[in-house]
Amino acid sequence: MKKVIYLQKIGDLDTIILKKLKKKLNWFFKEFIDSVEISPDSIPLKESEYNPSRRQYNGSLTVRRLHKYCSESKHFRTLGIIDKDIFSGELKFIFGIAIIPKKQDLNSPEASLIQIMRLKEGFYNRPENKSQFELRVLKEAIHELGHTFCLKHCNNKCVMQFSNSLLEADEKPTKFCLSCSKKLKDLLGNLN
Ligand SMILES: [Zn+2]
Numbered sequence: 001m002k003k004v005i006y007l008q009k010i011g012d013l014d015t016i017i018l019k020k021l022k023k024k025l026n027w028f029f030k031e032f033i034d035s036v037e038i039s040p041d042s043i044p045l046k047e048s049e050y051n052p053s054r055r056q057y058n059g060s061l062t063v064r065r066l067h068k069y070c071s072e073s074k075h076f077r078t079l080g081i082i083d084k085d086i087f088s089g090e091l092k093f094i095f096g097i098a099i100i101p102k103k104q105d106l107n108s109p110e111a112s113l114i115q116i117m118r119l120k121e122g123f124y125n126r127p128e129n130k131s132q133f134e135l136r137v138l139k140e141a142i143h144e145l146g147h148t149f150c151l152k153h154c155n156n157k158c159v160m161q162f163s164n165s166l167l168e169a170d171e172k173p174t175k176f177c178l179s180c181s182k183k184l185k186d187l188l189g190n191l192n
């Protein structure tokens, strides 16, 4: 299987976001994977994944749907991007969610999901800041994709730091620490 990350738009989303993210992820993951592509298929939002009392989508259900889809289409990795607020379980909200491969079998297709709604300053009634927004999208994308490559939360200065708030998300760097980077190289280097 070619090591391709597919960016998957879910529901309505500005395509320019995907194009910019594709370019940055291609650069970021260049030593680890073959390429990053935008999935040509469109995946709709699903009413059954919407929780009307919370007014949020259930990210766990959406990422499971993506996982089924990428397993069928044999896509190495999929990152869904949704312009809606999402939650999971008891958490009030999540920036993203990923399915972590079992037994470190990196060859099986895996899926992850990020939301962009809470990464916009407008969500907090503050004036938009385009470059800050794009950096946030990139960080969350790398973080969730990192999980699909078996990386766990990390306490170093690392993009795999757990973040529970926008402030924490902004504080983590846009890179893997040496330890995570080495893990990733070892794991992906063993694939063929
Ligand atoms: Zn995480």
Ligand SMILES: [Zn+2]
Pocket: 154, 155, 156, 157, 158, 159, 160, 176, 177, 178, 179, 180, 181
């Ligand atoms: Zn790390």
